Amino acid sequence: MSLYAFLGTLEIGLIYGLVAIGVYLTFRILDFPDLTVDGSFTLGAAVAATLIVAGQNPYLATLCGTLAASCAGLVTAWLNLRFNILHLLASILTMTALYTINLRVMGKPNVALIMEPTVLSPFEGILPDMYMKVIFVAVCAIVGGLLVAWFLRTQYGLAMRAVGSNKRMAQANGIVVTEKVYVGLALSNGLVGLAGALFAQTNGFADSTMGIGTIVVGLAAVIIGESLLASRSMLVIVMSCIVGSVLYRFAVSMALNADFLGFQASDLNLITAVLVALALVFPKLRNEWKAKRAIKEQI
Amino acid sequence: MNLNSVLKVIALSTVVLCTSLYAKPVYVATTAIVEHPALDAVRDGIKAVLNENGYTGDQLKFTYESAQGQPAIAAQIARKMVGDAPDVIVAIATPSAQAAVSASRDIPVVFSAVTDPVGAKLVPRLIQPGGNVTGLSDMVNVKQHLALIKEFVPNLKTVGVPYNPGEANSVAIVNALKEAAVEMGITIVESPAPKSSDVMIASKQLIGKVDAIYCPTDNTIISAFEAVVKVGIDAQVPVFAADTGSVERGAVAAVGYDYGDLGRQTGEIVIRILKGEKPGDIDVKMADGTSLFVNTTMAAKMGVKVPADVLARATQIIK
Numbered sequence: 010m011s012l013y014a015f016l017g018t019l020e021i022g023l024i025y026g027l028v029a030i031g032v033y034l035t036f037r038i039l040d041f042p043d044l045t046v047d048g049s050f051t052l053g054a055a056v057a058a059t060l061i062v063a064g065q066n067p068y069l070a071t072l073c074g075t076l077a078a079s080c081a082g083l084v085t086a087w088l089n090l091r092f093n094i095l096h097l098l099a100s101i102l103t104m105t106a107l108y109t110i111n112l113r114v115m116g117k118p119n120v121a122l123i124m125e126p127t128v129l130s131p132f133e134g135i136l137p138d139m140y141m142k143v144i145f146v147a148v149c150a151i152v153g154g155l156l157v158a159w160f161l162r163t164q165y166g167l168a169m170r171a172v173g174s175n176k177r178m179a180q181a182n183g184i185v186v187t188e189k190v191y192v193g194l195a196l197s198n199g200l201v202g203l204a205g206a207l208f209a210q211t212n213g214f215a216d217s218t219m220g221i222g223t224i225v226v227g228l229a230a231v232i233i234g235e236s237l238l239a240s241r242s243m244l245v246i247v248m249s250c251i252v253g254s255v256l257y258r259f260a261v262s263m264a265l266n267a268d269f270l271g272f273q274a275s276d277l278n279l280i281t282a283v284l285v286a287l288a289l290v291f292p293k294l295r296n297e298w299k300a301k302r303a304i305k306e307q308i
Numbered sequence: 309m310n311l312n313s314v315l316k317v318i319a320l321s322t323v324v325l326c327t328s329l330y331a332k333p334v335y336v337a338t339t340a341i342v343e344h345p346a347l348d349a350v351r352d353g354i355k356a357v358l359n360e361n362g363y364t365g366d367q368l369k370f371t372y373e374s375a376q377g378q379p380a381i382a383a384q385i386a387r388k389m390v391g392d393a394p395d396v397i398v399a400i401a402t403p404s405a406q407a408a409v410s411a412s413r414d415i416p417v418v419f420s421a422v423t424d425p426v427g428a429k430l431v432p433r434l435i436q437p438g439g440n441v442t443g444l445s446d447m448v449n450v451k452q453h454l455a456l457i458k459e460f461v462p463n464l465k466t467v468g469v470p471y472n473p474g475e476a477n478s479v480a481i482v483n484a485l486k487e488a489a490v491e492m493g494i495t496i497v498e499s500p501a502p503k504s505s506d507v508m509i510a511s512k513q514l515i516g517k518v519d520a521i522y523c524p525t526d527n528t529i530i531s532a533f534e535a536v537v538k539v540g541i542d543a544q545v546p547v548f549a550a551d552t553g554s555v556e557r558g559a560v561a562a563v564g565y566d567y568g569d570l571g572r573q574t575g576e577i578v579i580r581i582l583k584g585e586k587p588g589d590i591d592v593k594m595a596d597g598t599s600l601f602v603n604t605t606m607a608a609k610m611g612v613k614v615p616a617d618v619l620a621r622a623t624q625i626i627k
Contacts, residue, residue, distance in 0.1 A: 121406060212383040
């Protein structure tokens, strides 16, 4: 793998690290499988790209993209909590609506950002572009991860975790469940929207199709991270989401380089799935070996 | 080490270096946003032209990657290709081209099957675009297409267009169609199909409202084209296409290029760059389309007669 491809893979992995943290918040912390992310990733990108093209400051545009995506999360939470629509279905409804909204926001299916100023513009010329991009998104992902880890350790975060693990117990202890779900979904989708806005700016376009499969990628990253870095520390868990996301991108990269084994371009999804599956199976096998060895030693 | 062996080493390494330079193959890296027959035909057309021009066997390294419809993977592919430092990067369809242009600083990028390259910010202008990017636009000649449909359906008043509103290419074509239709006194009826599973319903919704159905070069529609054909046969409404490749799959007729042609024209741009021309000096080419395909069986099944002079003009008649 060339240095350029390596840095590019790392960069995209780090951006999707924010998606993974968002998915972790809903899927693991709140026990709320949220498919909104397929739409809110694009929404973050669409809002940011449209504002940048309209001449707004890229940082302001990124913030607006993030907030817009947060609102999408709130809509899903509202549908679920106010009208008792099943969480999965509520998020599918929001995601479906977002497809149209994203087209409306952009006014067309694809907004190009090549040549436009981006969040990276102030740092231009300090380092070659390919290093600068990686450093920038690494800082975003790590700062995002630290903030989320810190948040989950506050009283408020603890209450949110309690909601996810046992709603009734949480309610019995005086925790306002609905509020935690609203905040959790807004936070999660905000992170996803931020990732979308960053992706659009580092890759030069926002496209109506760019969110497809975001939930799968996020889940894969969460699960890979969890299986490789098992821990009970919030900091390690949140960071493992980022690590999982980067590893997932390297799996895709390996799949792209698999020509020598006689694979074709169309085999990419299968190879990626197998590599992710291996990452999942390996820790389990390792535990089984350990257990067997422990039994043998006892005998 | 004595002088003699030093000289030997130098001589030997010079020979090795020279032969390796001489044998260095031309490296063309291609990528597409998704795999389907039309885009695959572009890729094959490019390769065919390269082969015909002497870039064959050991002289050509030709790679191809598909992003499986995912822009994030298109971005990853673009980084991988730039890192591999090929002589030319060929990017097929808009998101792949944008990812490649955004990743590449000095490697020439040739785009293909992009309808609106200026709108997609791939090049600042079509003539002498400057920079390291040029390519081929597949914007179709919609007036010519409407005129062809009118030959089959003389009382043409309304034309139905199923398309994916999420595809930049299709939106551009539909806008051009609406403009051209006004001049010709025709009404365009749009029917959106965001996914290939929606294509059947989108075409059914046109029945009763339109005299003919016209399918643009839309990845979603083309991948489920048989669904449109079936609706056309059941409802006796003729189905026309923007690309000649679809005539073999059941369209009554189409005038234009097939995607293989598009690939061949793209390949010619690639060769100009391989021979030393700067991409910035090569004008963006609008795809030529001169072939006329007619499917007589389908015309009969969909209840239209093939006009005699259309049949006489046809470059290919499919039965």
